[in-house]
Amino acid sequence: MTPGRRQFIRTGLAGGVLLSLAGWLNAAGARRLSEAEREMLGAVVGAMLAGVLPSQGPERLRLVALTVDGVATAVSGLSVATQIELGELFGLLVIAPARLVLAGVGKPWREASVDEVGEFLQAWRSSRLKLLQTAYGALHDLSFGAWYGRPDSWQAIAYPGPPRGYF
Structure with a gap:
């Protein structure tokens, strides 16, 4: 069934309200x-790196925390405008109603399984909406950039590290 004009307008208004709320929550910019x-x-x-991380335990928690720290470092190095855009995306994903509507995850993130998060990520990756594909790309690039930016992850891909002695 195709959504009607009224449903389209309601969805647009709800999306506008959610974006405004996310922008208001993130008005501080760089943070x-x-x-x-x-x-x-x-x-x-945890979902993006499911095949690389241990399936559970303290080592998994440590590696996820290190990678999240790497994401935070990467975000802090971006332009203020990009930080604001990412803050809006992050803000929407942490607000429970928006998380449910946008990601289909009704429970808090700490309670969501790797499979549930993976399903939402795949839905965004293959979405017909370019905006969701772009949001997926940002989450993907930040996650993998932070993971492979750490020297202790290079051995798994046989990367010897950056060239030395050329400068």
């Missing part, structure tokens, strides 16, 4: 990640 954002990113990183 540190909140605990809720770190929790959301931990769930995303």
Whole structure:
């Protein structure tokens, strides 16, 4: 069934309200990640790196936390405008109603399984909406950039590290 004009307008208005709320919550611009954002990113990183991370235990938690720290470092090095855009995305994903509507995850991120988070990420990756594909790309690039930016992850891909002695 195709949504009608009224449904389209309602959805647009609701999306506008959610974006306004996210922008208001993130009006400060450049800032540190909140605990809720770190929790959301931990769930995303855990799903993105599911085949690489240990399936459970303290080592998994340590590696996820290190990767989230790397994401925070990467975000802090971006332009203020890009930080604001990412803050809006993160803000939407941590607000429970928006998380349910946008990601289909009704429970807090700390309670979401790797499979549930993976399903939402795949839905965004293959979405017909370019905006969701772009949001997926940002989460993907930040997660993998932070993971492979750490020298202790290079051995798994046989990367010897950056060239030395050329400068």
